[in-house]
Amino acid sequence: MANFIVNTGFEINCGFLVSSDSIRSGIVQTNQILSDLPSTLYKSIDYKTTSAMIGSVFCDSLTSFIDAIVNPIEKGHPDLIPPKAATCSEEQLRNYPEGLEIKCTVGNIKTSANLRAGQTRIEMLTGITWQAHHREVSELLGLVWDFVEDGHSFNFPTITGAFYSNELCTDDWGEISGTTGRNTKVTGMGISGKKKMGNGWVVLIDNQEYVSAYSRFLRFSIT
Structure with a gap:
């Protein structure tokens, strides 16, 4: 299993306490679960689905180390909420005022790359x-x-990094696409948002190739 570099000074209170150690523990547990699943599963689903699955497994794993529960409704926000919110209505859970939102990405690669599930992407x-x-x-x-x-x-699949910011604003996100037809509406984080996330690095895989790439793309330094 992978080893990790941890920002020991990280701790937030978002309705419950979350530390860098709890996030690292959640990552380790998630990575173990992911490695126990059959490789044929990853070969039969796309990266978007894999990302969604990894995010879901991590949310559940993290609740083993913090005083929080997974938001019980499919389109609930945020993903993790305080236990006291368990009795709230579906409408309230769609935008609960406390908690932690979690998103997962595999990153972008060169358009010429022809990679398959199981092939390392960091070089591309x-x-x-x-x-x-x-x-x-x-x-x-x-x-x-x-x-x-x-x-x-x-x-x-292995979670290789975790980053956090509570200072994002609308200008840190790009224009929304998919506003016509049956496409899902989506916006991508812009450069300013990525820099904020990089400055809030929490856990990184202890591998110089990954640390170097992530610090370059998110514009941060751990030294």
Whole structure:
């Protein structure tokens, strides 16, 4: 299993306490769960679905280490909420005032790359972009993952970094696409937002190739 570099000074209170150690523990548990699943699963689903699955597993794993629950409704916001919110109505849980929103990305790669599930992407990475359905996301824990090389015949998905900011604003998100037809509305984080996320790094895989790439794309330094 991967080792991690941790920002020991990180701790937030978003209706419950979240520390860098709890996030690291959630990542380790999630990565173990992901490696226990059959490789054929990852070969049969796309990266968007894999990202959604990783985010869901991490949310559930993180609640083992903090005093929070997973938002019980499908389109609830944020993803994790205080236990006291369990009795709230569906309408209230769609935009609960406390909690932690979590988004996951595998990053962008060169258009010429022809990679398949299980193939490491870090050498082909051209950027990191988290997406949202609206531009009002102001607080975010962003995860990054890859099929990390581990010497086995198949490289399983592994969370490789966690970043946080509670200072995002609408200008940190791009214009919303997919506003016509049946496409899902989505906005990508802009350069200013990425810099805020980078400055709030929480956990990084202890691998210089990843640290170097992430610090370059998100414009931060851990030294």
